[in-house]
Amino acid sequence: MRRLSLWLVLGIAASAGLVAAAWLGRSFEIPIFMLAVLWGAVAIDWLAARMRGDERPRPETPHPLDLPPRVAGYLETLDHGLDLPADVRSEIGLEIACHLEDSIASLEAEGLDAERATGEALARLGRPEELARQLRRAHQTTRRLLAGAAGGVFSAGVGVVQGYVVATFSAIMVLLAAAVAGAVAQRAGLSISLNLSDPGGGTIFGCLLAWVAAFVAAHRAVRASAERSRRPVRQLGRGWAIAGGAVLLFLVLFVVDMGQSWLAVPFELGVPLAFAAGALVWTERTAPRLPLRAVIALGTVVLIAPVLLLAAATTQAGGWSFSYTEASLRLDHVAPAWLTSGAPVASGSTIGYGPTADVRWTLQDPNVLARFHDLRAEVWRGSPFPGRPAGSSFAIVDTSYASPYVSYPVTFAGDTADTRIDVGHSRTTSWWVVLVGIGPDGHRYRLGAGDFESQFSGTLMDWLTASQ
Amino acid sequence: MPGIRAQLLKGTTPLLVLSVLRDGEQYGYEIAQRIRERSGGAFAPSEGSLYPALHALEAEGALVASWRESDRGPRRRYYGLTPAGEGLLAEHEREWSSFSLGVARAVGGARGA
Numbered sequence: 001m002r003r004l005s006l007w008l009v010l011g012i013a014a015s016a017g018l019v020a021a022a023w024l025g026r027s028f029e030i031p032i033f034m035l036a037v038l039w040g041a042v043a044i045d046w047l048a049a050r051m052r053g054d055e056r057p058r059p060e061t062p063h064p065l066d067l068p069p070r071v072a073g074y075l076e077t078l079d080h081g082l083d084l085p086a087d088v089r090s091e092i093g094l095e096i097a098c099h100l101e102d103s104i105a106s107l108e109a110e111g112l113d114a115e116r117a118t119g120e121a122l123a124r125l126g127r128p129e130e131l132a133r134q135l136r137r138a139h140q141t142t143r144r145l146l147a148g149a150a151g152g153v154f155s156a157g158v159g160v161v162q163g164y165v166v167a168t169f170s171a172i173m174v175l176l177a178a179a180v181a182g183a184v185a186q187r188a189g190l191s192i193s194l195n196l197s198d199p200g201g202g203t204i205f206g207c208l209l210a211w212v213a214a215f216v217a218a219h220r221a222v223r224a225s226a227e228r229s230r231r232p233v234r235q236l237g238r239g240w241a242i243a244g245g246a247v248l249l250f251l252v253l254f255v256v257d258m259g260q261s262w263l264a265v266p267f268e269l270g271v272p273l274a275f276a277a278g279a280l281v282w283t284e285r286t287a288p289r290l291p292l293r294a295v296i297a298l299g300t301v302v303l304i305a306p307v308l309l310l311a312a313a314t315t316q317a318g319g320w321s322f323s324y325t326e327a328s329l330r331l332d333h334v335a336p337a338w339l340t341s342g343a344p345v346a347s348g349s350t351i352g353y354g355p356t357a358d359v360r361w362t363l364q365d366p367n368v369l370a371r372f373h374d375l376r377a378e379v380w381r382g383s384p385f386p387g388r389p390a391g392s393s394f395a396i397v398d399t400s401y402a403s404p405y406v407s408y409p410v411t412f413a414g415d416t417a418d419t420r421i422d423v424g425h426s427r428t429t430s431w432w433v434v435l436v437g438i439g440p441d442g443h444r445y446r447l448g449a450g451d452f453e454s455q456f457s458g459t460l461m462d463w464l465t466a467s468q
Numbered sequence: 469m470p471g472i473r474a475q476l477l478k479g480t481t482p483l484l485v486l487s488v489l490r491d492g493e494q495y496g497y498e499i500a501q502r503i504r505e506r507s508g509g510a511f512a513p514s515e516g517s518l519y520p521a522l523h524a525l526e527a528e529g530a531l532v533a534s535w536r537e538s539d540r541g542p543r544r545r546y547y548g549l550t551p552a553g554e555g556l557l558a559e560h561e562r563e564w565s566s567f568s569l570g571v572a573r574a575v576g577g578a579r580g581a
Contacts, residue, residue: 091545092519094545095519095545096519098497098543098544098545099496099497099515099519101542102497103497103515106497124514124515125515125516126514126515126516126517127516130516131519131520134516134517134520135519135520135523137524138520138523138524138527139523139527143527144527
């Protein structure tokens with residue numbers, strides 16, 4: 001209840017801030033989103049704590065037990081053989097110690113000396129290894145194992161949400177720090193150029209969040225299942241690492257559909273590895289609990305500080321420019337150009353950013369096309385423009401290919417020509433769509449061209465088995 | 469013949485424990501003493517099998533345990549019967565009556581033959 005009340009205080013404070021902001025006529029979309037996530041995490045965390053039985057009472061030490069060395073040695077051997085969670089071992093050890101204390105006292109009252117009474121009391125209990133084996137079997141029942149599995153799955157789900165919340169907060173803090181650093185550098189007259197663009201950029205960011213979520217989920221699953229099944233965390237951790245890692249690897253390879261690139265591959269494969277790490281590393285420790293002051297400070301920084309700091313910071317959008325000639329695009333590799341009044345017959349534009357796109361050419365003089373036959377749209381692979389700035393998507397025709405990747409018929413209507421292209425599952429992301437046809441002299445000519453950027457979307461296995 | 473008696477006692481430990489706890493909550497050492505007294509000193513279950521039986525019955529839901537002050541003063545772990553435990557005790561008693569009667573008849577019948 002104390003932890004719930006801490007979160008309640010933070011939630012109420014954030015709500016009060018929102019009300020004040022609304023009254024002042026300011027909009028705070030980000031704080032609203034963060035508040036919704038915060039309340040969701042509070043509810044799930046409280047529910048998970050209730051399910052875990054965090055309030056289970058722990059036995060107090062009855063009194064300082066004055067045990068002979070032989071008894072202490074017996075209890076130590078018993079403890080090593082129990083292979084149960086630490087709190088269960090502690091409770092059993094205390095119970096057996098109390099039993100031996102009563103037994104020795106009773107035997108001494110019957111007239112035995114201390115040494116003989118201790119020996120007799122230990123003999124009545126039997127070998128510590130056998131006692132540990134029987135106690136272990138009594139605790140590690142099949143019913144508890146199944147309960148542990150179910151509890152572990154539920155706790156893993158809670159851990160996924162908590163991990164995503166923590167990762168999102170952390171990412172916001174990193175971006176905030178970067179924005180502040182950029183603003184400070186700009187005021188100091190420094191110019192910072194940083195390009196982080198990649199076709200799989202969204203996937204990479206999502207995977208980084210998933211790493212934290214997977215790690216926290218595995219940690220919670222192992223601890224919850226160990227507590228319920230009365231089995232040691234290291235034993236269960238291996239099972240969770242293998243099973244959870246295999247499931248996540250399957251999902252990443254064959255199920256989850258997202259933007260792909262070679263840079264995104266290791267980040268995707270890192271998700272099952274993060275789960276395995278969470279199941280094997282630091283599982284003996286409980287998750288860290290932040291004190292109240294730290295929680296309030298963190299919540300204040302995340303919810304309020306970004307508005308203040310970003311309002312003070314300024315950003316400048318920079319661009320790049322470079323010159324090129326028609327020849328440098330290497331479109332002649334496709335076919336020589338047929339120019340009318342020195343200009344292409346058609347100027348093209350594409351709509352779409354996936355593997356499919358709609359292409360429309362606007363014809364300068366539709367009558368020119370009447371002299372051509374076998375008109376079609378050819379899709380040619382592109383390659384990076386030599387010396388182009390980082391992050392630029394401008395490309396030239398890849399001359400290492402002698403034929404187009406795919407061709408499509410063209411539909412003509414008035415002064416426009418349309419087609420729909422689909423580059424399918426190809427790792428190439430830069431394309432040139434060229435309108436070609438056989439001219440009156442029987443040769444093939446290029447009538448118009450336009451570049452097109454595609455994004456590979458599919459599973460990781462689709463990416464690994466895709467054609468170039 | 470301690471070996472034979474030990475084997476016979478092994479299967480009856482849960483019944484002995486449940487029947488002793490019918491009289492009220494007791495801790496482990498107390499349960500062992502009470503069994504010895506009620507049998508007239510004829511036998512006492514191995515203390516090494518007592519605690520596994522207690523923990524197994526607790527895991528089944530037949531017993532509930534709690535730490536509290538004992539009549540001697542220091543805190544001990546007390547066990548008590550749950551409603552499920554009372555049902556289990558009745559079932560054990562029925563099974564034991566039927567079993568012991570059958571054994572007695574078989575042995576008596578063989579001796580008579």
